[in-house]
Amino acid sequence: MVLPRLATRYVLPLFLPLAGCAHVSPPVASPGEMLAYELTLAVSPQASWAGWHGGAGEESGIYLQPLDEDGVLQGQSLRLSSEGKTFAYEPDLILAGGSPVAAWYQKNPFTNELSAWLARLAPSGQRAWLVPLEQGADWSRNPVVRQAGDRLLVAWIGQPSEGTSARDPAIVYREFSLAGKPLTPPREVGRADRDTWNLNATLAGGAMVLVYDAAGASEVNELQLIEVTGKGARQVQLTPDDGHASLYPDLQVNDAGIAALTWFDERDGNREVYLSVGPLADFLAGHMPPPIRVTHGEGESIGAYLAWNGDRIGLVWSDEAGGERRIFAQGFDSAGKPLGAARQLSNGPGQSSIPAIRASGEGFLVAWNHYEMEGTGGHAQAIWSRPQIARFDP
Secondary structure, three states: OOOEEOOOOOOOOOOOOOOOOOOOOOOOOOOOOEEEEEEEEEEOOOOEEEEEEEEEOOOOEEEEEEEOOOOOEOOOEEEOOOOOOOEEEEEEEEEEOOEEEEEEEEEOOOOOOEEEEEEEEOOOOOEEEEEEEOOOOOEEEEEEEEEEOOEEEEEEEEEOOHHHOOOOOEEEEEEEEOOOOEOOOOEEEEEOOOOOOOEEEEEEOOEEEEEEEEOOOOOOOEEEEEEEEOOEEEEEEOOOOOOOOEEEEEEEEOOOOEEEEEEEEOOOOOOEEEEEEEEHHHHHOOOOOOOEEOOOOOOOEEEEEEEEEOOEEEEEEEEEEOOEEEEEEEEEEOOOOEOOOOEEOOOOOOEEEEEEEEEEOOEEEEEEEEEEEOOOOOHHHEEEEEEEEEEEOO
16 A cells, blocks of 8 residues: 655746845755655646655655646655565656556665566555566566557566576567556567666657667667567667767657657767757658757766657756756757757755656646755765756746
């Protein structure tokens, strides 16, 4: 049973310029405060939800919380993952029939086993069903889920376990009903690497299109694309073997069949965000339209994600500004032309990372976690890490 947990409500206004802002006192963590990492969003005309992994103290579960039409967190956060001595990470959230469906993966701290899961939240706030994502003896991680009609299309990375350590990681695909019942057996649709840690997906014509980075026969990781249909799957490499890593892609397609692809690349001597926009057919043929460089700062520009709203693209990323990591956003038209300058969305003491963006009304909702760490460690060294949500209207 899902036990509701109390979460603090936070919202940031639309971009405020740094100059002239009032002084903001350093946040103070309260005992037992919810810690939220790597937010995800699901937005529809009927409902909107945020999700994250985290919890109180050192726990890491999957939590969901509804949003109002302005993107403000409402009520209580609800735990979707099971209780227990496992750590859950990186949820991917959609709305199916108005109810949240999430995919994530967990790590067993005693065996290091990685297992991916799929679950749905019932209107009562309790978990309606929970199913594992697996294939044979392999471990599973980094799942994504999309809805096509009455089917849930799910993909994940099949990670070799100790018993299958001679295998290479694979991209695995399976379909489920909206009630969580398997409709197809799991099948391998592409190859990945042990350092492939990002899998994103979109739908085009009822088919799932996946993007990620992997080296394969290349010297460093390059962008890979897989189209999965009922007849099979095909994998193409999008970026050339230029010796510079191309990492963490996100691909989305609008109703006119125009695709937008973003990622961060090291081709110019620094990690910078790039954007390529053009017909999806070109991407599927391995002919990615010429990309534009979005960022030009001295700091690392990483963690780029995007969404379509009609014929406009909302692009968000994490960047270094004045020694702090902040969230930036910029709008583009369907030809990839900027609609204005980049805007800084996050501010105040602390750092910001890993944004998510979804179309909402005439613009977009953007979510991220704002945090302070002791040193440069992981979650266990977080002093506080809070969900932040803002509107972006290019």
